[in-house]
Amino acid sequence: MMRTLRDWLIGGFFLAGLVVCAHVQAAALTSLEFVQRGDGGINALLAFDGPAPQPNGYRNASPPRVVLDLPETSSRLERQRFEVGQGGLQEVRVAETPARTRLVFDLEEPQSYSVQRQGQRLRVRLGGEAGMQGGAAPRIRDFDFRRGESGGGRLVVTLNQGGVTPQTNTEGDTLTVTLPGVRLPEELNNILDVSDFDTPVSRIVPDETEKGVTLTFDNREDVQHLVTQRGDKLIVEVQPGDEQASTSVNGVPQYDGKPISLNFQNIKVREVLSVLSNFSGVNIVASDSVTGSVTLNLDQVPWDQALALILKSHGLASRRQGNVIMVAPAAELAQMEQQTQESLEQAPLETEYVKVRYAKAANLAEMLRGSEGVGLLSKRGRVVVDERTNTLLLRDTPEQLASIRNMLAKLDVPVRQVQIEARIVIARDTASQELGINWGVSQREGVSFNENGVGSVVDRNPSGANQASAGLSVDLGDSDGSGSTFSFGYLSGDVLLDLELRALESEGKSQTISQPKVITANQKTAIIKQGQEIPYQESTSSGATNVEFKEAVLELNVTPQITPDGSIVMDLKINNDTVADNSFAGAPAIDTNSIETQVLVDDGETVVLGGILTSEQLRNLYKTPVLGDLPFIGSLFRYTQESSEKVELLIFITPKIIGDEQANR
Known part of the structure; x- marks a missing residue:
């Protein structure tokens, strides 16, 4: 039945x-x-x-x-x-x-x-x-060749009767179709040039023998073929031989039957x-x-x-x-x-409560609803969020609820976290000759950005520079020594970094003014900000005055992304704002230096940013009145004292991936 x-x-x-x-x-x-x-x-x-x-x-x-x-x-x-x-x-x-x-x-x-x-x-x-x-010998009445929808060739052979059983044979890229006992009129015994149809078939050669008619398909490539018959129509379809592979790439199962x-x-x-x-x-x-x-x-x-x-x-x-x-x-x-x-949509609805552990229930609810109504919920399905308990209230058919549970089990998982540790160090005086970056330590090059945002690759290990075996080797002087620029490089060995910074502090050559640490989730921005807000008065349109504030801060924005191999891609944005000497209409002016870049570091590797420097040069002249101004012998009655001080700000950023066990504690 x-x-x-x-x-x-x-x-x-x-x-x-x-x-x-x-x-x-x-x-x-x-x-x-x-x-x-x-x-x-x-x-x-x-x-x-x-x-x-x-x-x-x-x-x-x-x-x-x-x-x-x-x-x-x-x-x-x-x-x-x-x-x-x-x-x-x-x-x-x-x-x-x-x-x-x-x-x-x-x-x-x-x-x-x-x-x-x-x-x-x-x-x-x-x-x-x-x-x-x-029965009686059939005869061919007409040939009709066309291009198929999938780019293959399609030959329709019209006979005066049905009942013809074709035979096919393939040798290389040549297909031969034999029609036993069929006769071919003289006016149809011509080569069919079908190369203009943009199919795998270039031409078709009909020929009549004692056993019947043979149709030889000369093809440009290996082909697949199917011969079907509908009444007095014999249809030969020729498809590219790689059709099977292409459908497999598009997600259709490859033919693997017996x-x-x-x-x-x-x-x-x-x-x-x-x-x-x-x-x-x-x-x-x-x-x-x-x-x-x-x-x-x-x-x-x-x-x-x-x-x-x-x-x-x-x-x-x-x-x-x-x-x-x-x-x-x-x-x-x-x-x-x-x-x-x-029929399935008429199934009874059920209610289920799902407590979300790690994700935000509101975000998962939006995903279930989908954009433009295309989501996991059926047309009758509903989802409500209880933000207080971070719980989803679901109402849908049993089949849809099962699909939703499977999805939530895969999405409601803890996100990996990254600890961002920053050291903000001020280097003074001659420390600029010792606290610079010896780029030969990690065999890498640094990138220098000026205050206009233009960057260039610079060599931080010039000939004659001191070589450091490990840790930190410093050369704070920038290439031109003028202006304010950013430079950054890479360091490894967190313990050696701490030892050298402490040694320089003991000599009075550096001072660590801040060492903040922050933990952020993967691909979430962490912000570290240090500085001051400057109050000033501002007049309103009514004539009254209000107290406003301007920030002059050192701000670090770090967005980490953990790669599959355990490295960390960091999007860095650093602003260093200071109060300028001048002002306008009572509002303080702010000198701004900024950099925005992306770096790839290993877990625990340190990115070093430097080049934020200020310098002060003093020249004092001491002399005896009148005598100090005399020519030749005046130098015996005067002396000149010159002093200079350089202060450079160094920023060390070290990302560390927090393991699952540490994150759960």
């Missing part, structure tokens, strides 16, 4: 296979005889009590066999197994079903076959040329589905709307690819769930799925 696709979709029951409704038997197989030929082959002679049926058959290479189906035929044979043992034929097995009688020819090795229909008899020729003959050879003439599509179901062991459910017939000849193609080609040629679609394939017209299948979806 055949169940409709509607019953399968709504009821959810799977059938064991494609079962065909019983037909009234038109003929009965009464005898089976075997005759060995002189060429080493063998003929099987089948006799019936009425007109011989039109057989459908296919061959298989492993194990080698030929399967012949006799539709609407019963069996009156006394036996179901015939041992032959000659002509390469081992035995013949006969099986009867309400819809057909099947003969299985078990061979010693793969070989071709042909079937001839003569009145109440069928002759199966094994080991000869494949084909099915009978190879099968099919040789059908005017067989019903439902019968082909039955053959494929029996061969593959996969259950196939067909809609009542699946009708029509097909003639095809496929040689050793994956069975799932053969199914796809047959469905495509008849405008059908399929859906697979487990070991069951549903087949129906594409429009009907879409309609049935829509009805099933509407």
